[in-house]
Amino acid sequence: MQIPLVVPCVLSTLRPLVSDVRLVGIKKSFGENAIVKGVDLDVIDGEFLVMVGPSGCGKTTLLRIISGLEQMDEGELFIGGKKMNDVPPRERDVGMVFQSYALYPHMTVRENMAFGLELRKLPRAEIDARVAEAARMLELGPLLERKPKALSGGQRQRVAMGRVIVRRPQLFLFDEPLSNLDTALRVAMRGELARLHRQLGVTMIYVTHDQVEAMTLATRVAVFNQGILQQLGAPLELYHRPCNAFVAQFLGSPSMNLITAKREGDRFVGAGFTLPAVGDASGEVKLGMRPQDLRVGSEGPIRGEIEAVERLGFDGYAFLKTPAGPIAARFEGADVQVGQTVAVMPTGDVLHVFSSDGARALRHPEARRA
Amino acid sequence: MRSPWVALVLLASTLSFAAPPSLKLWHGYRGGEEQAIEQAAKAFTAATGTQVEILAVPYDALSSKLTSAIPHEAGPDVFIFAHERLRQFHRMKIVAPSGPGLEPSKYLKPAVDALELDGKFYGYPLSIKCLALFMRDDRGLTAPTTTDALEAQLTAASNPAKNEFGLAYEAGDFYFHAPILFGFGGQLFDAQGRAQFETPAMEKSLAWVKSLQDRHLMPQEASGALVKTLFNENRTAMVISGPWFTGEIDPGVKYSIHPLPMVSETGLPMAPFLGVEAAFVSSRTTQPEAAEALAKFLAVGDATVMRVITGRQIPAELAAYENEAVAKDTMISAFRAVAERGTATPNTLEMARVWEPMKLALRAVLQGGVSPHDGGPLAGRRYRALNREAPPTTSPVPYVVVLVLGLVALVTWQSRKAKGKSFKQRYPEAGRGLAYVAPAAAGLAVLVVVPFVIGLSLSLFHHEAGEYSFVGLANFTDILTSKGYRITEPLSFYFTLVVTLLWTLANVVLHVSIGLFLAILLKEPLLKLRGVYRVLLIVPWAVPNYITAMMWKGMFHRQFGAINAILGMFGIEPVSWFAQWSTAFAANVITNTWLGFPFMMVVSLGALQSIPTDLYEAAEVDGASKWTQFRRITLPLLRPALLPAIILGSVWTFNMFNIIYLVSGGEPGGGTDILVSEAFRWAFQRNEQYGFAAAYSVLIFFVLFAWSQVTKRLSGEEQA
Structure with missing residues (x-):
């Protein structure tokens, strides 16, 4: 599906903001390529903000602008209320964990962690104490004298985190830190990160393309696409009340089904299906239904042939080819086979309605309006 | 179908039987001189029916090729070389005395004198080479006959501001300085035939040259290439050089050649060293009469004229100057005039020892590091340092014993490591392995092991004039105790x-x-x-x-x-x-x-x-x-x-x-x-001190070996 350029519709929370990091009208191009196209964003003190989006959406560039490793073309950046546009990275008091970990290969784990502290000319005793504390927190004690090449991926990841923790910066930045780990380790490290955030209570900005990480870790999620902030809010808010078709499809797995329909009286009519109309949208619209809200069965408004089955155990998802387009739907226990022709049935008020270009949400299911 | 082959073989063998006797002639000429010698050889064949096989060897390699080939019967019947090596050739017994065919009165006197050794003549003189004064005709100068006249002309012809000089020559080379030394009455050797440097004439000659340079009458640090450039660009009016210089002058430049002037102070002429090239008969030739005939043929008559006209040589034969074409050639006649004043370069070993000390002194004086007064003593010190006494010959037996014991110890140690197993048991696949490493091992052996062992053994010998004597570790002790010079001297x-x-x-x-x-x-x-x-x-x-x-x-x-x-x-x-x-x-x-x-x-x-x-x-x-x-x-x-x-x-x-x-x-x-x-x-x-040089190389090896051990440790730490 083609995602049109959309006007961002930031759902601001009503909480009074104590903005620790403030981005105002930030733009950045590399040559002819506009990567960040004017981003305004307030990061609340102490929150875990996850910036998520497909690759090339500008999220990493934005993170590097915050760290100071990249210069913005236009806009203003404040950290802790102080304007940072022309402050070099080393004076911004931020800590960054790189996707590659960027551990110094010629230094031991201890030296890697102490490096930033030595540069700040801290007393030796203080350095040793902080390294010991971080090592205990991250269970790196037995590895302190090893060099990075003698560590596993997860251990390197923890050292990279330790290197930031010992410095106690006012802001933690993470650039896809878990993407080089295998699934099991990633799940474990997600837990560690969440615990770390609780323990330290500092502001963290976390970049990922993995919406699962975003949903599980974030206090708030910022969804980016094509250099523009699409929506900012708590994970479930974004999940239940996506402000446009892009956010709706980006969050949730499998992603939301989107089919084109036309309002005809009290019905939505599309290719090969008819659904009872909800809301007051008229004319051509896009209908969104999460696969979790659809059931495979013998009866239902939409029929199609099963092209693939993703069985998770007792239940799973079936992927259908229908006249209206591909549809994913949940099944439970049923004997579903590829090639079968089946029907899908919504499990209640499940319809999201978007404008026909997908740029605006017109309606969300009643039950989820909380 | 074998008959054609058989016929061919038969034909070839009859041809080889029928072939006339041939002579081998080796020389180091190139260009016009080579053409001339080929013409002359053809003329010889036409006259006598004897074929001549000519081999041109690069001049630098000719001497060593002769000294190594002739003793093994692989050399030429006749070879052409400069007379300076005659004494060496004679000692190595590769040259035969000239027969009655040589009539000394028919050649320039210094040329025949150069070929005399212990009362016998060797070879037939072909041509001479010596220094003369080249002058550009377009400067309107007359040839100076005295140094006073020369200095007056140089002063007029020089323009220091524009880097223009009156005279240019390779002043740092003793070959060029020798005539000046002789002009000031200097003698290179004392009554015992030993080289002498600390003489008044030496000081005067050095002071005179230095004063020319200080007055900007001649350039500093002149090389052959610089002399050539200055003369062709008209930035010097005169040049001191030899016959070879005629080939370096641009075709458009008109010049004349004159004898070097007389030194005003002494009234003595500047007598240049004379190099004589001669056709020598090999001592190992199988056809002495024919070889003798060829050598003589090359030295006289038509062959001389060919060498003069085509090869631009200055002939040693007097009759050649009577030839109409030669007489018209001003360059040839000018050089003859110069040559008559020259003295043949001594062909003694002592002469060979003079060059480096004199070069050192000349450069030191010209660069201003040493006064003309101290130039001679400097050369003398260097001469004594370089010509060190041969260390006493010792018996190689103790060294051989130590070597054998060492090898035995090594073999024993190796076989003890084997714990009683035979070689076959320890390395069952040795045959195949050896086949794999053989090419590399052969290369290593030829390129590394053999030169290394030869160098190592050479360092235990002293070499003098083609003879080696075993001196044990004397070369090393001389080097390491800095014998003959203080450790602050460059020779140490x-x-x-x-x-x-x-x-x-x-x-x-x-x-x-x-x-x-x-x-x-x-x-x-x-x-x-x-x-x-x-x-x-x-x-x-x-x-x-x-x-x-x-x-x-x-x-x-x-x-x-x-x-x-x-x-x-x-x-x-x-x-x-x-x-x-x-x-x-x-x-x-x-x-x-x-x-x-x-x-x-x-x-x-x-x-x-x-x-x-x-x-x-x-x-x-x-x-x-x-x-x-x-x-x-x-x-x-x-x-x-x-x-x-x-x-x-x-x-x-x-x-x-x-x-x-x-x-x-x-x-x-x-x-x-x-x-x-x-x-x-x-x-x-x-002085070809090969053993001493080899000892130096062995010491270099030890220094680098020690360094490699240090670096091995360094990079070992890196790996850890």
């Missing part, structure tokens, strides 16, 4: 070792720092035309190093060099680069740095590019300044790549013969020589 091993270490250290430090600096610049992605710079900076490496060395040598020239010209723009006095140790050493280091930095740059660039950029970003965020990043991230990460390059570079530099030999040439006074160039000089420029 320790002095040279310190210079070598300084040289290596200075170069490696400069190569690495400049290479690294440029690599960092080149890595900068914002730099425009990066690829162009990268190629340009590697060019010094791609040019053969001796070419670079010669270019830099020219650039460091006192009067014509680019470097002094640039310094002059800033009002800095011209530097005589090779007159002081510090500047000569600096010139060497600068040249070698030019050659050496690209390698380090390429290595550093590769290593730099392999350092991930996010390490720098992490360090940046960690709080590191650019300098701290370089010191704490770049340098430690470059270490694994740079260390082997530095080790390699240090070994290359330690033995960088070309630069030392071609740029400073060891000047001043051998002070900038390094161990390897010093070893070369002992072997090939100082």
Whole structure:
């Protein structure tokens, strides 16, 4: 599906903001390529903000602008209320964990962690104490004298985190830190990160393309696409009340089904299906239904042939080819086979309605309006 | 179908039986001289029916080819060579005395005199070579007959402001200085035939030449190439040179040739050394009469005329000057006049020992490091140092015993390690393994092991005039105790070792720092035309190093060099680069740095590019300044790549013969020589002391071996 350029519709929370990091009208191009196209964003003190989006959406560039490793073309950046546009990275008091970990290969784990502290000319005793504390927190004690090449991926990841923790910066930045780990380790490290955030209570900005990480870790999620902030809010808010078709499809797995329909009286009519109309949208619209809200069965408004089955155990998802387009739907226990022709049935008020270009949400299911 | 082959074989064999006897003739001529000798040989065949097989050997190689081929019956029947080697050839018994065919009265007297040895004549004189005064006709000068007249003309013809001179010649070479020394009444040898340097005439001749140079009447540090250029560009009116110089003069330049003037103070003529080329008959020829006939044929009559007309030789035969065509040739007749005053270069061993000390003294005086008064004594000291007494001959038996015992011990030790198992049991696949390593092993044996063993054994011998005597470790003790000179003198091993270490250290430090600096610049992605710079900076490496060395040598020239010209723009006095140790050493280091930095740059660039950029970003965020990043991230990460390059570079530099030999040439006074160039000089420029030179090489080997042990430890730490 083609995602049109959309006007961002930031759902601001009503909480009074104590903005620790403030981005105002930030733009950045590399040559002819506009990567960040004017981003305004307030990061609340102490929150875990996850910036998520497909690759090339500008999220990493934005993170590097915050760290100071990249210069913005236009806009203003404040950290802790102080304007940072022309402050070099080393004076911004931020800590960054790189996707590659960027551990110094010629230094031991201890030296890697102490490096930033030595540069700040801290007393030796203080350095040793902080390294010991971080090592205990991250269970790196037995590895302190090893060099990075003698560590596993997860251990390197923890050292990279330790290197930031010992410095106690006012802001933690993470650039896809878990993407080089295998699934099991990633799940474990997600837990560690969440615990770390609780323990330290500092502001963290976390970049990922993995919406699962975003949903599980974030206090708030910022969804980016094509250099523009699409929506900012708590994970479930974004999940239940996506402000446009892009956010709706980006969050949730499998992603939301989107089919084109036309309002005809009290019905939505599309290719090969008819659904009872909800809301007051008229004319051509896009209908969104999460696969979790659809059931495979013998009866239902939409029929199609099963092209693939993703069985998770007792239940799973079936992927259908229908006249209206591909549809994913949940099944439970049923004997579903590829090639079968089946029907899908919504499990209640499940319809999201978007404008026909997908740029605006017109309606969300009643039950989820909380 | 075999009949055609059989017929062919039969034909070939009959032909070979029918073939007339042939003679082998070896020479070192090229160009016109080679053509002339071929014509003459054809004429000989036409006259006698005897075929002549001619072989042209490069002149530098001819002597050693003769001395090695003739004793093995593989040499020529007749060969052409200069008379200076006659005594050596005679001692090696490869030359036969001339028969009754030689009539001394038919040749220029100095030419026949040169071929006399212990009352017998050897060979037939062909041509002579000596120095004369070349003058440009367009300067309107008359040939000076005295030095006073010469000086007056030089003063008029020189223009120091425009770097124009009256006279140019290779003043730093004793061959050119000898006539002046003789003109001042100097004698090279005393009554016992020993070389003498500390004479009043020596001082006067040196002072006279120095005064010409100080008055800007002649250029400094003149090489053959510079003399040629100055004469052709009309920046000098006169040149002292030999017959070969006629080939270097541009066709458009009109010139005349005159005898060297008389020294006004003494009334003696400047008598140049005379080189005589002769056709010698090999002592091992199987056809002595025919060979004798060929040698004589080449030396007289039509053959002489051919050599004069085609080969532009100055004939030794008097009758040739009566020939109409020869008489018209002003160059030939001018040289004859010069030659009649000349003295043949002595063909003694003592003569061979004079060159290097005199060269040292001449250059030291001309560069101003030593006064004319001290020039002679300087040469004398160098002469005594170079011609060291042969160490006493000892018996090789103890050494052989030690060697045998050592080998036995080694074999025993090896077989004890085997714990009683036979070779076959320990290495069941040995045959196949040996087959695999055989090609490499053969290469190593020929290229490394054999030369190494020969060099090692040679260091235990003393060589003098073709004869080797076993002296045990005497060469080593002489070197290590610095026998004959103080350890602060350039001839001392320790002095040279310190210079070598300084040289290596200075170069490696400069190569690495400049290479690294440029690599960092080149890595900068914002730099425009990066690829162009990268190629340009590697060019010094791609040019053969001796070419670079010669270019830099020219650039460091006192009067014509680019470097002094640039310094002059800033009002800095011209530097005589090779007159002081510090500047000569600096010139060497600068040249070698030019050659050496690209390698380090390429290595550093590769290593730099392999350092991930996010390490720098992490360090940046960690709080590191650019300098701290370089010191704490770049340098430690470059270490694994740079260390082997530095080790390699240090070994290359330690033995960088070309630069030392071609740029400073060891000047001043051998002070900038390094161990390897010093070893070369002992072997090939100082009385052929091969054993002594080999001992130097063995010591170089030990120094580098020790260094390799140190570096092995260093890189071992790196691995850990």
